[in-house]
Amino acid sequence: MGTTLDVRVKRAGKVYRDGEILSGVVVITSKDTVQHQGISLTMEGSVNLQLSAKNVGVFEAFCNTAKPIQIISSTIEMVKPGKLPSGKTEIPFEFPLQMKGNKVLYETYHGVFVNIQYTLRCDMRRSLLAKDLTKTCEFIVHSLSQKGKLLPSPVDFTITPETLQNVKERASLPKFLIRGHLNSTNCVITQPLTGELLVESAEAAVKSIELQLVRVETCGCAEGYARDATEIQNIQIADGDVCRGLPIPIHMVFPRLFTCPTLETTNFKVEFEVNIVVLLHDDHLITENFPLKLCRM
């Protein structure tokens, strides 16, 4: 199958931090000798902002946020034009992940309207007869530990028909009393969100209780902004009519890549919230919202 090109970073998890050295190898395998016009390796990191459909008209005129914001970029020439022997050739490389000035290396994040991505791209230029070869490999950046101690911020909550907002006919609601607490809304991203929930009483049978992790992405500049909340994941913590008076654990692992420490910059913001959703048997849906602050320790 001709010549193959592969980029491999050294760490199994592909996770690097600011100030570390990204190292790895470019592997070229071929049955025959490979004639080439030079092999280069590019490291790139950028923020892609996408405007949600409903806002496009307003912003296009003002600022061009849709254009990617470059965080980091550097290219090195690995091999000068020439020949590579047949078989497997490994060429090691190293990139220092160093930011200039007081710029920050944002953490990798895959969202809907905001994407922060880091890639390594290897290009092998070849003569006119053969196609150029390209191989891209994503690597992951974790931001540095935040300084200072994380202060736990426990929240207690009680949900009854009376505490609800946005109710059309309060009278038709079945009676219920749900209490619980989150151990902290300031969360370390590597640690699960924990807490407890207790259905003290409920007239209607409980159908399901879920934890909904929501991202809130804000794009914009001084002139105006767009704020969108979308679901990342939904984790069921109770299925069926749970035992009354027995605390049910709240436990949710923050998914990798889809979450990052809460981020606030001039151009965009990424924030997270959790909804506790109680679904009753007569299809009543009760939601309680809690903003979260994620950080990396």
Added chain:
Amino acid sequence: SYFLRHARSRNYVSESEVCKLESVPLDFGDYHPLKPITVTESKTKKMNRKGSTSSTSSSSSSSVMDPLSSVLDGTDPLSLFAAAADPVTAAPPTDGARRKRDKDESSAVGSDFEPWSSKRGEILARYTTTEKLSINLYMGSEKGKATTAGSAVSEKVRTRLEELDDLEEGSQKELLNLTQQDYMNRIEELNQSLKDAWSSDQKVKALKIVIQCSKLLSDTTVIQFYPSKFVLITDILDTFGKLVYERILSMCVDNRVSLPDNFSPESVNDTAKETCLNWFFKIASIRELIPRFYVEAAILKCNKFLSKTGISECLPRLTSMIRGIGDPLVAVYARAYLCRVGMEVAPQLKESLNKNFFDFLLTFKQIHGDTVQNQLVVQCVEIPLYLTLYSPAIDWILQCIAYHAPDVLLTEMMERCKKLGNNALLLNSVMSAFRAEFIAARSMDFIGMIKECDESGFPKHLLFRSLGLNLALADPPENDRLQILNEAWKVITKLKNPQDYINCAEVWVEYTCRHFTKREVNTVLADVIKHMTPDRAFEDAYPQLQSIIQKVITYIYDFALLFSVEKFLPFLDMFQKESVRVEVCKCIMESFIKHQQEPTKDPVILNALLHVCKTMHDSVNALTLEDEKRMLAALINGFIKMVSFGRDFEQQLSFYVEARSMFCNLEPVLVQLIHSVNQLAMETRRVMKGNHSRKTAAFVRACVAFCFITIPSLSSIFTRLNLYLHSGQVALANQCLSQADAFFKAAVSLVPEVPKMISVDGKMRPSDAFLLEFLCNFFSTLLVVPDHPEQGVLFLVRGLLNVIQDYTWEDNSDDKVRIYTNVLHLLSAMTQEAFIYHVDKVDSNDALYGGDSKFLAEINKLSETVVSQILDHLKTLGKEETLKRQSQLALYFFNTILAHGDLRNNRLNQLSVNLWNLAQKHGFADTKTMVKTLEYIKRRSKEPEMSHFTDLALRLPLQSRT
């Protein structure tokens, strides 16, 4: 007449003196290879002490120790190795196979822990349904399920996130109307496709299959099938857990060295760790609670790759996660699964097991809640049935808890159950899971609890059954025993439903037999009969009734005692279905044969067992398998052999006569009877010391007559022939000459009927070898049979020879000639003045004719005919392809002449030389044999009166091999 006129005269007595093996006094010397080694050792030690005046140190004795014995004294390197390799399981080293399996499954749980694998079959068999089942595999995205308030979810992202939940994009599968078997097949298919997906490296697909499967566990329609469904699906989960674990383990192989069993997380490389983490992250994002729980529990063991404390942190979390499962049945099975995985992976973590049980107790009230009750109404399931669905799960959880648990803990558990209103369901599970000794010691307490307990739908007879099962394994305190039985039976006897009753009674019979006398057993049996007879209820309870019989005969194997239990035989009458009846009879007979030491004439035993045997015999029909017949016959024979009336021979004979009429369809029994009667005749002879009185003579004749009329009813021809011969010998020994003649005549006239092929062990074999053997045996007997005064000389021998002459032998066989050659041995023996052997008190032909010349002439004539037959046959073998046979036969004949002929006779001498040459003529003779034969002749020539052998030897050339 070359031959017999010149038969060598023999002096059998002196010959036997010479030929007898020299008797060597046994020397019980120091050394014998089979002697125990210890003897040698002690001896050596002793010698050591004697030899050295200085004190013998222990080291000196050990230096001369037998190397084998030193291996055997407990420091066996193999067992040492085994002990070192596996310090946790203290199983005996003989239990190798089992230990290996234990090691595979759980490194620290001993073999005394009843593994899940033994439970699963039971559950599958017990929880079945005839209702239609369905499998819903939501392989499409779950639209409309996750509509969330206030957030616009981008379709693209959702698809990405829910990719995990989809097996194949867009394909939705709903299988309805499956029978139980279909359902099981489908699940098996899923199991297979999981393995396939895994081996074809489609890990994500494999995960999807597992998620979909575990989702099925949240479905409680057709609730009575739920336990079995649990078994089937957790099998898949186990497979998955194993696959993931092994895959990650295989990634840890460094330089072809795989990790040791008890590796630490530090020795796991980053790639493996990353893969493992990935699995956990993937599973943590599974939307639904039940699949998330099950899949994480399935790969619990993989925590070992990440951290030392992983499992001990995970177990409590998973335990409390189950609290979110609303349906109490689903929840309790989830707990059972967690306990199962926990016991396998980390049996030392007892806390979670207890926590699971306590959590279950906390949610116990849900069972009687509205949600559950409504569900039962919809499904038309009664509460008692519903409650029994919990048993396997609770039993399992309690079994895990009770394993090697201190009594204190068990007592605490019991108290907790009591607090919950002494619930019957819990009580039952406690009894089935806790150690039998623990239960037995508190039997009276349990009976009290059972009586008081709130039934709440759980059938009480099951409680007594469970208690009974415990008491069958462990003994309660001596003083309580009778009271326990009384209390229990009081309840059992009141059970109305025969099935409930018999299930209970079956268990308690063992307890009764174990601790009480025949009186109590009798009462119990009577009660069972009373309950099972109305409406022929016994027809539905054969397995249980059979098990009762088995238990009774296990404990009461003294048959005199057994049959004095009045209700035992009436109990047997309940087995009215023939196949079951025969099975029971077989059990009884097996027990009798196994346990009866002394022959018996007890009329009770005889009557009862004859009845039992008759039942077995009467079950035989045209369709009965050969094996079955053989087995039945063996059992009946075993019985017949154990019957003895001592000196009352007539009674014994009449018993045999009765037996014959009863068991006429089983040939092996008839054969046994003939042997037994023959033995009886010989026994009579022994008692009379050979001198029969008028009475005993008549009795013996009766015995002989028995045999004579029984033999013809047998079908196997060789059995008949041998029995005729054997019985004839017995008749002869008892001086019944005419009867003996009759037997021999019958045998002679039967020979022509021998077929060419007979069936031996179901295979067709040529019969010639058997016939040859029989005929030689027959001729040997005929030597001592005196001629009948009214028949001609050697009437029987002639008759037999005629039959042999007329018999259609195989075309290319020499059997006939071989027999003729053997007849020459007989004829030469007959010419002797005194025969080689006699029957005591029977005059053979040697005495009758006293060497009369007419008699000898007859023999000569006979032998002449025979010899000419042999020579004729040798001539016909002159063809190319038969030369080898000719050579062999010639040598055979030569040897006969050498042994029996008088070689001083020239013609005979010449004949033998001719035969010798004929044997060698075409190069088919075996040189070694010829050399040995010649050496033999030379050796014999040195004996007195054998000098003519020297000449003979000179005339026998040895053909050199060309």
